[in-house]
Amino acid sequence: MSPQRDSWVRTIWLQLPLVIGLIILWVFLWDAVTVMTIVTGLLLALGVMRVFYLPPVLLSGRVNLLWLLYLALRMIADIVVASIGIALLSINPRYHPLNSVIAVRLHTRSDLVMTLTAEAISVVPGTVVIDVDREEGILYLHAINTRNADDIEKTRRGVLGTEERIVLAIGTHDQAETVRAERRERRAELSRGGTS
16 A cells, blocks of 8 residues: 555544544435435545545543533533623613623644634633634634623633633543643642732
8 A cells, every 4th residue: 555545544544533424414414314325425525535634633532521521511501601691781771892802822732622612612602712823722702791801811711711621521631631730830829829
């Protein structure tokens, strides 16, 4: 097998979850599970991967079920609380919008973690990711009702907290250790700040 063909086969193997997802999407679009839809879905998925090549998304192979459950419950709670807050703002006649575009540098450079964090942030009402700097690991998001530096810092901490939960749920061991170390460092800084 030639090196180029071997590389292409390896890429397909690494992208197998994406291929399966694209096939399932194709079957849903046609609303029929037949040999023809599965085969055309496979061909289309391989064509998309070949024409619109992206670097492979490497999965960590690690899932912490407790952190995954906590991530899901926290997402539900964040959505409910933010929805109530937005609803109250929308009926408040004295509310004058004061919004911000905030840059948040993430702890990791993983494309998967960055994408999941951006999606999780955008699902919560009141914040939406408007741009991503993949090279620097920065998310730019629009956040409503950010009236002062404390509100901006609270939003930034919320984004980093979401990233931490995602990393601790499905990230690699190295990513999880990095996040834990940075969390310990932040707590140490807060305790030093509180005692001074």
